[in-house]
Amino acid sequence: MTSKNPNYDFKWCPGCGDFGVRRAVEWALTARNEKFETRMQDHVIVAGIGCSGNLVHLMESIEQPYGIHGIHGRSLPIAMGVKSANPQLNVMIVAGDGDFLSIGMEHIGPQANRNLDITAIIMDNGVYGLTKGQSSPTTQLGVVTSSTPFGKIEGAVQPLAYYLEIGVTFIASHYSSKPRELAALIEEAMEHRGFSIVHVISPCTTYNDTYEELKGNKRKGIEPGIFGLPDGYDPTDKAQAVELLKDPRIPLGLVYREERPTLDQAYGAIAGKANSVTAEKILATYAI
Amino acid sequence: MDKRDFIVRFAGEANVVTATEALASAAASAGYHVYTFATFPSQILGGPIWTQIRISTSPVTSQGDYPDLLVAFNEYGYVHHIPELRPGGVTIYNLKEFELPDDGKSFGIDVEALAKEVGNPRATNFVIVGAIAQEIGLDLDDIRRFNKAKYTRGRPNDEQIISSNDAAVDLGAQAARDSGIHLDDIAAPIPPDYEQIMIESSDAIGIGAMAAGLNYYVGYPISPATKILVWMESRLLGKDHFVHQVSSEIESINALIGASYAGRKVMTATSGPGLSLMSEGLGLAWMAEIPLVVVNVQRGGPATGLPTKTEQSDLFACIHPAHGDVKLPIIAPGDLEECIFGAARALNWAERYQGPVILISEMVLSERKQNIPMPDLSRIRVEERQVYSGENGYRRYEAAEMSPMPLPGGPGAYIANGSEHDEFGDTTHLAEVHVHGTQRRFSKLNLLNDGDYEEINPEASVVMMPWGGTKGPAREAFEFLQERGVDIGWFYTMYLHPLPEGALDILQSKELVIVPELNFQGQWSALLRMDRVRAESITQYTGLPFKAGALADRIETMVRQHQEGNVPA
CATH class of the missing domain: 3.40.50.970 (Thiamin diphosphate (ThDP)-binding fold, Pyr/PP domains)
Structure with a gap:
């Protein structure tokens, strides 16, 4: 149920991190429209399947952008289709850790390789929330979930290190409780020419409530699980990024950025050279 | 009388494909109707490949059943294909690979040696094509014209390639003449008075x-x-x-x-x-x-x-x-x-x-x-989709069937949703929305009944209805059946779903619809039966197309069984 559509029959649990991410996305799109004189209809949001993908239906403070709420794990190839069809559009993905890093993992490499010019906002809650609490790729080793009753026997995927290794050209990391900072990162990600991922830890209050682990609790002696980037950190230096990601905590900010031709730039360079040929002209070449 | 229809089969390895294409192109540019077929294993090089080319003075609809001429590049190819050679047919084989006893029906050529003789080891295809042309009485000038057209590519060695290929054609033809074996002369082409591709x-x-x-x-x-x-x-x-x-x-x-x-x-x-x-x-x-x-x-x-x-x-x-x-x-x-x-x-x-x-x-x-x-x-009348051009707040999925589609960048932003959705594209599981959505999606199919169909002998109570690539051999089988006086009709369309307007009424009115198809389950007849058509399949699942003659026999048998009341349909 949303303010504009009472028929819509989905809602996030109270305290869900995705509320903060939604707010950040709304702010970032609004700021982008102001800066580049675009309209909401110039954005396409491709949503994964999971709690997070519902963000595309839940815009409250802005006009509805275009959206595709497709099939599980395939937001990247759908986004590739949109962007390669019309490079003028601003294309964003909203998906969760299950959708993006488990079933959808096979699509990250090819898009990184192509440097597809889109922005993926990944809401990582370390669990499958919509299906009620199974383990996800980012669930930690040993954690008991409904599908790992004796504790998870596989280690957690390290998404940021993976993105870096596989060639994503803009990697940012944050968490859902700071929507202003997150919005600024998303804006920067959208301005980056190439494949940008903003990986957001967005806790699930029902199945994997990690707010305390993230923010810390002095009284209980829990150190914060997040940390700011060190002074003088240079996100264009891959060696520094590699070093940074050895820290098991969640960095807040832009981890890595590199400039490389995008798919549409590379394709445009070829397509610009070739002349269109009509079916009639091609047919004539088969004459005997 | 000269023969009007020749079938040449090549059995060997990768080289057979280029030989087939050379012969096909030469015959087509001479004004014959040609039709090629190829089948090979899934690998880059080698393995048993065979191809077939049919050259005819009138249009043909299938690759033909039994070859008149077998070109065996190796012994494996010979052994596997000789049973299909029609009686009186001739075999040309690669002398370098194997040898056959002198039986008056076959002769060998050392293709590679002859190609070397003209100074172009790649001219083996032209040696073979020359020999085939000689065997079936195809004008060697047609081959030369094709050779010249194909290899005039503006490269410095064009002339050398063309003349060595021509020499290879002559050597191949000479070898065929020397064998003393001659198949039949093909009738002169009736060059079409229309443009062709x-x-x-x-x-x-x-x-x-x-x-x-x-x-x-x-x-x-x-x-x-x-x-x-x-x-x-x-x-x-x-x-x-x-x-x-x-x-x-x-x-x-x-x-x-x-x-x-x-x-x-x-x-x-x-x-x-x-x-x-x-x-x-x-x-x-x-x-x-x-x-x-x-x-x-x-x-x-x-x-x-x-x-x-x-x-x-x-x-x-x-x-x-x-x-x-x-x-x-x-x-x-x-x-x-x-x-x-x-x-x-x-x-x-x-x-x-x-x-x-x-x-x-x-x-x-x-x-x-x-x-x-x-x-x-x-x-071809190009159709464009209906594009929405109104205000924002569009109810994209509200109509009972079609509605214009907004395009990103334009007005009417909506969500294309794989979950059941309301008029805006927002997810909902309300029963009435799923009912509306399901009916809307199926009702749109009614817009697609503008296909056409072919019908021959519409009064017949038994018809054959092939689909897809079986159309060609089935059409030839239908002609055989007509020659034999079998009372059968022909119904064909490429528009299988939805069927063209009126097609289902016709099919439902038939006592029996015979569907020749290349699968085990008889898939098209099963779908027709779902639409209350009395349909039965004649199936084949060998990985190869139907042979028209054998198919005609099977259809005739089914028609007879039907007349005797023995077909379930």
Whole structure:
């Protein structure tokens, strides 16, 4: 149920991190429209399947952008289709850790390789929330979930290190409780020419409530699980990024950025050279 | 009287393909009607390949049943194909590989030695073509003309290649004369008084799709559909066109969905395993109402199956590719002209009803080269999708059936949703919304009943109804049956779903509809029975097409059984 559509029959649990991410996305799109004189209809949001993908239906403070709420794990190839069809559009993905890093993992490499010019906002809650609490790729080793009753026997995927290794050209990391900072990162990600991922830890209050682990609790002696980037950190230096990601905590900010031709730039360079040929002209070449 | 129809079979390895093409092109440019067939194993080089070419003074619809001439490049090829040679036929074999006793029906040529003699080891094909031309009385000048046209490429060694090929033709012809064995002379061609093209189906599909406005193609290599990707990569170019090889069929179908949503006319081509991977995406395109075309070039299945053999066993998978209540439009061209116009219609259908359309081709079509009259592309009436141009706040899915589609960048932003959705595209599980959505999606199929059909002998109570690539051999079988006086009608359409307006009434009125098809389950007759048509299949699942003569025999038997009251239908 949303303010504009009472028929819509989905809602996030109270305290869900995705509320903060939604707010950040709304702010970032609004700021982008102001800066580049675009309209909401110039954005396409491709949503994964999971709690997070519902963000595309839940815009409250802005006009509805275009959206595709497709099939599980395939937001990247759908986004590739949109962007390669019309490079003028601003294309964003909203998906969760299950959708993006488990079933959808096979699509990250090819898009990184192509440097597809889109922005993926990944809401990582370390669990499958919509299906009620199974383990996800980012669930930690040993954690008991409904599908790992004796504790998870596989280690957690390290998404940021993976993105870096596989060639994503803009990697940012944050968490859902700071929507202003997150919005600024998303804006920067959208301005980056190439494949940008903003990986957001967005806790699930029902199945994997990690707010305390993230923010810390002095009284209980829990150190914060997040940390700011060190002074003088240079996100264009891959060696520094590699070093940074050895820290098991969640960095807040832009981890890595590199400039490389995008798919549409590379394709445009070829397509610009070739002349269109009509079916009639091609047919004539088969004459005997 | 001179013979009007020759069938030449080549059995050997990769070299047979180029020899077939050379002979086909030469005969076609001389004014004959040619029709080629090829079948080979799934590997880069080597392995048993065979090809067949039919050369005729009048148009033909199949590759022909039994060869008049067998060209065996190795002993394996000879042993496997000699049983099919028609009585009185002749074998030419490669003397370097094996030798046959002098039986007056065969002779050997050391093809490679003769090619070396003319100073061009690559001229082996021309040695063979020269020998064949001599055997069937084809004018050697026709071969020379083809050679000159083909190898005049503006390169410094053109002249050298052309003259050595000509010399190779002469040596091959001389060897055939020396053998003292002569088959028959082919009748003089009746050169058509109309313009012609020589084409294969993948190119025909590409041309038809482009004529209908295709401007976006992505694909992934898979036999036997790869040719369409390769064709597109060097032709669908220039401003506002996009063609790209992606990383899987899952990427293909989902990229098509994104691109079509953004306003492109989109297509991909694949084969069985790729179609399976596209299953969920096709369901999404149906659910979210996204126009797109998938060409499925059938091969033998299931799983990896028979990647380079022909079969018509994907019909169920094409019409019901996805889970849930889905039934996709199907166009299945049966000849090369239909590949052009069927592909164009598939794009038009997709844009018109806003959903996925499957164009079914098959290996036997894909590997066929044939000369056909120059198609008139002006017959193609290009249809554009209805685009929304009103205010924002649009209720995209509210209407009972069709509604204009907003395009990103324009007004009417909405969510294309794979979950059941209300008029805005927002997810809902309300019963009345699912009822409305399901009915809306099926009712749009009513917009697609504009296909046409062929009917011969409409009074007959028993008809044969082939589909797809079986059309050709079935048509030849039908002619045999008519010559034999069997009372049978012919009904054919490439528009399998939805059927052309009126077609179902005709089919339901028949006592028996006989469906020859290349699969085990009798898939098309089963679908017809679901529509209350008394249909029975004649099946074959050898990886090869029907032979017209044998098919005619089986149909005649079924007609007789029916007359005796012994066919279940």
